[in-house]
Amino acid sequence: GESVGLHLPTLSVQEGDNSIINCAYSNSASDYFIWYKQESGKGPQFIIDIRSNMDKRQGQRVTVLLNKTVKHLSLQIAATQPGDSAVYFCAENYWRGYQKVTFGIGTKLQVIP
């Protein structure tokens, strides 16, 4: 992914509101997508995934939407909590004889108490 240096896109949300984090992916051949949450100084943590034959997948408080037409992915977090504050990355995955995973530019979510 292309780096944005120290200026990650930031989304500020009031505690209890819903958050929507967007991601554009680059490869139309990508067939599997993963959202990761990364807290400061820690490794990316799996949140939810979706295969390309689906448009929507729901987890606990999270929903991922996939729009293959415009190569867009979104992560919706319901009733955002302070513990949701982190950087969120989407990753696109495609199979070319081996698994190729590319991260998108992260979005920093700041939850305002």
Place this chain on the structure above:
Amino acid sequence: AAGVIQSPRHLIKEKRETATLKCYPIPRHDTVYWYQQGPGQDPQFLISFYEKMQSDKGSIPDRFSAQQFSDYHSELNMSSLELGDSALYFCASSLIGGTGGRNTIYFGEGSWLTVV
């Protein structure tokens, strides 16, 4: 559940020195990935191994090399270290075999490398 284990967690080296990072994938996972993440940046793919063979190569400098051993653990060797190599290095693993490559990649907690 067992996770991806990385060691050391923190490492301080001087310029031009050599560093080795180790990664122990989740048991039964057959693929290991290495990523480098600078401050405020997204993880940059370095290299991956599937069944002990290099499967893909990203933006890994020629000064770096890696391998996956018979027990599936992997090591990232970094030589002639430069200040710009200071970063968080992640190892990740997944199970590919028979799945067409649509399996979640799980990350370790990372190894902090500081080059001074």
